Amino acid sequence: MIKNEKDFAGWIDSQLDEALPDHIIAFNINIYESPFNIELVGSSEFDPDDEDWACNEDWVPKNRSISVSNAIYGSSWEEAHNNILAMAKQYFLSSSKNTHKLKAAKAFAVGFVDGNLSYVQ
Numbered sequence: 338m339i340k341n342e343k344d345f346a347g348w349i350d351s352q353l354d355e356a357l358p359d360h361i362i363a364f365n366i367n368i369y370e371s372p373f374n375i376e377l378v379g380s381s382e383f384d385p386d387d388e389d390w391a392c393n394e395d396w397v398p399k400n401r402s403i404s405v406s407n408a409i410y411g412s413s414w415e416e417a418h419n420n421i422l423a424m425a426k427q428y429f430l431s432s433s434k435n436t437h438k439l440k441a442a443k444a445f446a447v448g449f450v451d452g453n454l455s456y457v458q
Contacts, residue, residue: 373406377397388453418452
């Protein structure tokens with residue numbers, strides 16, 4: 338379970354430890370509301386004018402999703418989205434071992450499934 342930024346960084350590093358296919362050019366963190374879980378997926382497509390690129394699941398890690406504490410969810414889906422986005426941005430700017438994989442991508446986004454994306458990159 339993700340309870341804080343340290344847990345988040347450890348989780349995303351573990352996801353990106355897997356070998357990534359060369360054709361993966363964009364990443365998205367999907368947020369699910371009931372129960373509150375997140376997952377990282379990779380796409381072989383990216384179109385800045387069409388958020389449907391994030392629906393592609395051309396790469397998924399072996400341990401696909403993880404639960405997130407209610408404290409991070411907060412009192413609304415908006416707060417949950419903002420908290421996950423803030424942790425993703427913090428990870429992206431960090432020197433964690435796998436940030437280079439996200440920085441090499443054309444996009445890194447966060448969003449609720451069936452919702453709009455917010456871009457980290």
